[in-house]
Amino acid sequence: MRKNLLPKTLFIIGVLLVFVYGIFFGTDPDKAVAAFKQGGVGAAIQQNIHMGLDLKGGTHLILQVAVNEAVSAETDRVVESLKDDLSKAGVAYTDLSKPNPQNQPEIIQIKGVSPDKTSALREVVSDNFNKYDLQPAANNTYNVVMKASEDTSLKQRAVQQAIETIRSRVDQLGVSEPVIQEHGLGDYQILVELPGVDDPARVKDIMQSTAMLDIRLDMGGPYPDEQSALQANGGQIPSDAMLLPGNLGEGDNQPQYFLVSRTAAVAGSDIRDAQPSRDENGRPDVQFSLSNDGGRRFGQFTAAHVGDKLAIVLDNRVREAATIQEQIRDNVRITGAFTEQQTHDLSMMLRSGALPASIHYLDEETVGPSLGADSIRQGVLAAVVGMAAVLIFMLIYYHGAGINADLALILNLVILLGFLGFSGATLTLPGIAGVILTIGMGVDSNVLIFERIREELRAGKAPAAAVDQGFGHAWLTIVDTHVTTIVSAFILFIFGTGPVRGFAVTLTFGLLANLFTAVYVSRVIFDSILNRKQRGAALSI
Amino acid sequence: MEFFKNTNIDFLGKKWYFLSFSLIFSIAGILSLAFWHGLPLGVDFQGGTLVDVKFVNSPDDAKIRHAVDAAGYHDAKIQRFGAVANNEVIVNLPVRETSEQALDKGRNEIVTAFEKYFGAGEAGKIDLNNTSTGQLSDYLLNKDPLHLGTDAATRYGELARQITSFRDKNRSGVLSSIDELNGTVPPQVIAALKDGAFTSQFGVRSVQIVGPQVGAQLRKQAALATLYSLAGMLVYLAFRFEWIYGVAAVVAVFHDTLITVGAFSLTNKEVTLTVIAAILTLIGYSMNDTIVVFDRIRENIKLLRRESLSEIVNRSINQTLSRTVLTSGLTFLTVLSLYLFGGEVLHGFSFALVVGILIGTYSSIAVAAPMLVAYQDWRLAKTGAAVVPGAARRSSKIRA
Numbered sequence: 053m054r055k056n057l058l059p060k061t062l063f064i065i066g067v068l069l070v071f072v073y074g075i076f077f078g079t080d081p082d083k084a085v086a087a088f089k090q091g092g093v094g095a096a097i098q099q100n101i102h103m104g105l106d107l108k109g110g111t112h113l114i115l116q117v118a119v120n121e122a123v124s125a126e127t128d129r130v131v132e133s134l135k136d137d138l139s140k141a142g143v144a145y146t147d148l149s150k151p152n153p154q155n156q157p158e159i160i161q162i163k164g165v166s167p168d169k170t171s172a173l174r175e176v177v178s179d180n181f182n183k184y185d186l187q188p189a190a191n192n193t194y195n196v197v198m199k200a201s202e203d204t205s206l207k208q209r210a211v212q213q214a215i216e217t218i219r220s221r222v223d224q225l226g227v228s229e230p231v232i233q234e235h236g237l238g239d240y241q242i243l244v245e246l247p248g249v250d251d252p253a254r255v256k257d258i259m260q261s262t263a264m265l266d267i268r269l270d271m272g273g274p275y276p277d278e279q280s281a282l283q284a285n286g287g288q289i290p291s292d293a294m295l296l297p298g299n300l301g302e303g304d305n306q307p308q309y310f311l312v313s314r315t316a317a318v319a320g321s322d323i324r325d326a327q328p329s330r331d332e333n334g335r336p337d338v339q340f341s342l343s344n345d346g347g348r349r350f351g352q353f354t355a356a357h358v359g360d361k362l363a364i365v366l367d368n369r370v371r372e373a374a375t376i377q378e379q380i381r382d383n384v385r386i387t388g389a390f391t392e393q394q395t396h397d398l399s400m401m402l403r404s405g406a407l408p409a410s411i412h413y414l415d416e417e418t419v420g421p422s423l424g425a426d427s428i429r430q431g432v433l434a435a436v437v438g439m440a441a442v443l444i445f446m447l448i449y450y451h452g453a454g455i456n457a458d459l460a461l462i463l464n465l466v467i468l469l470g471f472l473g474f475s476g477a478t479l480t481l482p483g484i485a486g487v488i489l490t491i492g493m494g495v496d497s498n499v500l501i502f503e504r505i506r507e508e509l510r511a512g513k514a515p516a517a518a519v520d521q522g523f524g525h526a527w528l529t530i531v532d533t534h535v536t537t538i539v540s541a542f543i544l545f546i547f548g549t550g551p552v553r554g555f556a557v558t559l560t561f562g563l564l565a566n567l568f569t570a571v572y573v574s575r576v577i578f579d580s581i582l583n584r585k586q587r588g589a590a591l592s593i
Numbered sequence: 594m595e596f597f598k599n600t601n602i603d604f605l606g607k608k609w610y611f612l613s614f615s616l617i618f619s620i621a622g623i624l625s626l627a628f629w630h631g632l633p634l635g636v637d638f639q640g641g642t643l644v645d646v647k648f649v650n651s652p653d654d655a656k657i658r659h660a661v662d663a664a665g666y667h668d669a670k671i672q673r674f675g676a677v678a679n680n681e682v683i684v685n686l687p688v689r690e691t692s693e694q695a696l697d698k699g700r701n702e703i704v705t706a707f708e709k710y711f712g713a714g715e716a717g718k719i720d721l722n723n724t725s726t727g728q729l730s731d732y733l734l735n736k737d738p739l740h741l742g743t744d745a746a747t748r749y750g751e752l753a754r755q756i757t758s759f760r761d762k763n764r765s766g767v768l769s770s771i772d773e774l775n776g777t778v779p780p781q782v783i784a785a786l787k788d789g790a791f792t793s794q795f796g797v798r799s800v801q802i803v804g805p806q807v808g809a810q811l812r813k814q815a816a817l818a819t820l821y822s823l824a825g826m827l828v829y830l831a832f833r834f835e836w837i838y839g840v841a842a843v844v845a846v847f848h849d850t851l852i853t854v855g856a857f858s859l860t861n862k863e864v865t866l867t868v869i870a871a872i873l874t875l876i877g878y879s880m881n882d883t884i885v886v887f888d889r890i891r892e893n894i895k896l897l898r899r900e901s902l903s904e905i906v907n908r909s910i911n912q913t914l915s916r917t918v919l920t921s922g923l924t925f926l927t928v929l930s931l932y933l934f935g936g937e938v939l940h941g942f943s944f945a946l947v948v949g950i951l952i953g954t955y956s957s958i959a960v961a962a963p964m965l966v967a968y969q970d971w972r973l974a975k976t977g978a979a980v981v982p983g984a985a986r987r988s989s990k991i992r993a
Binding site for chain 2: 106109114116250251252253413414415416417418419420421422423425426427429430431433434435437438439441442445448449450451481482484485488489491492493495496499500503506528529532533535536537538539540541543544546547548549551552555556559
């Protein structure tokens with residue numbers, strides 16, 4: 053009974069080719085080819101398989117965002133506004149302050165409110181401060197407390213804002229492929245990974261510095277170039293103005309020039325928060341709030357310039373121009389023909405202008421490239437020795453079937469490396485250990501099958517039947533083996549950080565690939581051997 | 594070739610040997626954890642500062658101690674890293690700063706002290722072994738030894754990268770003299786370097802600074818991960834078998850974990866995050882062998898109704914012995930290669946795997962299966978009725 057193995061063989065060769073392509077060309081073949089021309093095969097593979105900081109060197113930082121500061125700044129603003137609004141509503145009180153600004157910045161306390169003014173107080177809070185609850189306490193004292201949902205969302209925004217700020221700064225450093233994200237293991241922490249950075253002190257300085265963001269009066273423009281700007285202004289730039297480059301909107305890379313006021317109406321440090329929102333007509337716009345002082349100055353400035361245009365300047369480039377509709381105090385709204393995406397981006401930019409709250413460093417790890425290079429060398433050596441030992445053992449112990457196992461094992465490795473090339477998953481030093489373990493655990497599947505086949509042969513079955521039974525019976529055990537290990541790896545992935553996650557990823561994918569190679573591929577090889585054999589000829593196992 | 598042909602070893606007859614073996618190692622581990630070394634935690638769990646320094650020549654240990662003492666760190670631990678020929682030393686400073694702002698103070702003080710003792714450079718000169726590519730590139734651009742024109746910044750950036758890359762990739766991070774760069778960069782550049790740079794006797798290869806907060810966070814995560822992993826196994830086994838099998842298997846895996854952690858305490862090796870990763874992997878791996886033996890026991894209980902449970906267990910262990918030893922042996926082979934060649938960074942990780950795979954294989958034969966028999970005997974003595982814990986919930990298939 054001969055089986056037609058052609059479709060299966062073609063399928064296996066197809067899979068092999070796909071993953072070999074993944075190893076050598078990855079997801080970006082152009083870059084891989086460029087790397088190959090520069091540094092040969094090794095460089096091309098390194099281009100495709102992303103290596104973790106522990107292998108290529110770099111700096112890893114965990115930052116804590118002091119989110120309470122953001123809450124405190126917001127309630128500071130509310131304290132001032134409350135005082136204004138209460139005096140307008142004629143509500144007298146003996147004291148209005150935050151009882152515990154350090155640990156409970158979300159609570160504002162109003163003392164000595166006369167009982168007949170209670171309803172007026174309620175009205176003020178519910179009308180003007182809808183993100184706060186009014187809670188009566190003893191002795192005519194009331195607490196104005198930020199709603200829990202607002203408290204959380206404010207803190208989340210503070211973290212996102214810090215991430216954006218840090219990202220925009222790191223981008224200026226020219227670090228390739230930085231990782232800047234919320235660190236899931238802690239509360240309001242940020243994980244920063246900077247490959248290739250061997251000078252963390254400098255990076256930390258830059259991350260903590262303030263970016264330059266300000267709002268200026270837009271006095272003219274945009275002009276296509278500096279010459280036409282000069283011409284439009286009578287050949288000379290007014291003494292109170294200056295010319296800045298900039299471009300409005302996305303995709304427009306042609307620089308334009310704007311004439312803006314020399315003094316800034318608002319500086320980046322005055323901006324507290326910004327978020328995308330919608331105006332009365334449902335059009336996307338951007339709202340941001342200013343600090344007390346900045347709000348006062350901006351109010352005076354906008355009152356004097358209704359109908360004029362504002363320029364929002366980030367790092368000395370004009371990023372947005374908008375018309376002043378009316379006097380604006382601390383809540384600024386920028387309307388324009390914005391798309392949803394643009395308002396999102398713009399509020400990101402506004403937020404990234406200043407750090408919303410101070411950050412400090414919880415954890416810092418710098419791996420020099422020399423240690424990384426040694427680690428790669430040793431990891432690869434261990435993998436090669438381990439693999440060779442397994443391959444040789446299988447050949448000696450199982451003879452002909454050993455070749456089968458060895459082929460399956462090599463294919464397993466190819467698929468695993470190809471997966472790393474395609475997926476962009478990071479290979480770390482424990483990840484290399486995961487590859488080595490995959491070799492050791494992957495060969496288990498072959499052993500299980502072969503042992504069962506031997507058992508069946510011993511029981512007097514014909515080779516074809518023994519192979520069939522061997523694969524059939526070993527299957528459940530192989531699934532067990534893989535499930536238990538993958539459960540562990542999955543938990544590791546959830547709880548682990550960078551390097552350990554890399555281990556969980558390679559181990560899991562290696563074992564999944566093993567199901568294909570050790571069961572499917574190995575079976576096809578056996579069948580093709582049986583096809584060629586005479587009926588009843590012995591099987592080399 | 595075959596190692597095991599029709600073995601018939603009376604494993605259960607040796608249960609007292611097994612029990613005493615397990616007890617000795619478990620109790621030794623517990624005693625060491627409680628009274629001797631405790632659980633030596635790595636810097637990632639404990640917090641503190643770890644500076645990995647490589648020297649050009651074999652450093653004088655006393656001199657290193659002096660340098661560290663001079664920086665004011667009398668309680669610092671100084672350890673050789675890897676083989677002595679590596680000339681590599683790890684300085685471990687305990688957490689002292691309560692304020693996180695001063696987190697990297699220790700590192701800076703250690704490096705400054707080392708500069709003083711192992712530097713031998715004139716003030717204002719660049720230490721080639723402890724400079725960054727950016728700093729070097731700025732220096733060269735300033736000197737302009739090749740009299741480059743417009744693209745000087747790019748060219749010197751490239752040269753600086755070549756120098757640091759040669760240092761890091763070909764010389765493991767430390768140059769013994771500037772002349773080593775001959776052939777890597779043009780002679781004019783070397784002359785310029787000799788003018789304003791020097792090579793100290795050491796280079797800092799890696800620094801790890803962990804604040805107390807992150808350390809505590811990680812400790813909690815690691816403990817939770819281990820517990821969840823054990824619980825996950827229990828759930829999987831409860832789904833596959835009767836509960837008593839699950840309990841026996843989890844006890845066996847717990848036994849493995851305890852002895853592996855005990856081995857770290859006994860040998861005073863530090864438990865780091867990657868060691869925890871290894872232990873979690875072991876929990877999964879050691880479960881396999883146990884499941885295979887259990888499967889065979891369950892199968893045999895159905896086939897051989899007249900034999901006693903202890904006979905069945907013995908037979909099952911013998912039937913699966915060949916594959917248990919082979920699979921563990923092969924995995925052990927790769928792990929051993931990792932232990933021997935994988936380098937110092939993975940030392941703890943591979944040590945845990947080496948110990949764990951040995952113990953895990955042993956425990957599936959010597960702990961898990963005998964526990965089933967012990968439970969049966971206990972029930973017999975108590976109620977007088979045999980409970981054969983073999984009836985599977987799912988239809989049982991014949992297994993490898």
